[in-house]
């Protein structure tokens with residue numbers, strides 16, 4: 001059924017392992033189940049009609065928020081560091097210092113530019129961010145069955161949530177762990193809350209107190225479906241105690257030729273250039 005939904009670009013290293021995991025998730029039922037998902041290029045589309053779609057950070061790189069010079073500076077950072085993020089020849093350890101430098105520099109530029117809380121809404125409206133097809137349906141299936149969905153993102157929480165408000169809805173089963181902006185009394189950006197979350201530190205170390213209580217509340221849910229597009233996303237469930245089954249679905253959108261063998265090795269199911277949430281939805285329909 002998953003293959004039918006996805007067509008040809010679905011890769012599974014070990015079908016027996018995946019079948020067993022899926023059976024475990026179905027047998028465990030809806031009350032043992034939770035979902036942990038990345039946001040950019042996992043719930044949102046990587047491209048549309050051949051044009052790259054923007055990320056949470058990218059949404060702010062618009063004229064409503066930044067002047068031309070600042071936009072250029074942020075675009076230059078992205079050009080340099082995104083190549084490192086997806087470089088198939090570097091290890092995660094080698095990439096980490098560069099990611100910290102990217103996020104810290106970008107956040108400093110945003111603070112210096114005095115981003116206004118009110119401009120986020122308009123920037124999202126005018127951006128080309130698009131949720132994947134049937135993402136809204138996915139949120140609904142999970143919410144109707146009271147399955148908790150943690151969106152764990154190295155993007156910007158305030159932007160991500162605005163995307164959900166505008167393009168879908170922010171349902172009660174959703175929890176966001178991401179970089180939250182801090183504003184002063186005039187609604188001007190003055191910093192970010194807590195520890196910085198970048199693509200390669202999305203693990204238990206990045207979880208805040210509120211995330212700790214989130215996991216405490218759902219500690220009876222030992223079965224997980226993890227959705228991500230980056231090798232760093234594989235660690236998003238590291239903070240969950242006593243995991244029974246964790247099915248990892250990886251969305252591969254870039255440097256497919258180089259990265260595919262590594263993705264097939266690391267993820268249970270790999271979906272290449274999938275603009276939909278259909279495969280996850282088939283699974284969720286079977287569990288709920």
Ligand code: TMP
Nearest residue numbers: 039040055057058102103106153154155
């Ligand atoms: P994710 O954890 O939701 O995938 O979000 C992280 C993405 O954000 C990652 O692919 C890099 C991207 N990013 C930008 O596009 N611009 C920036 O300034 C920064 C710091 C990150």
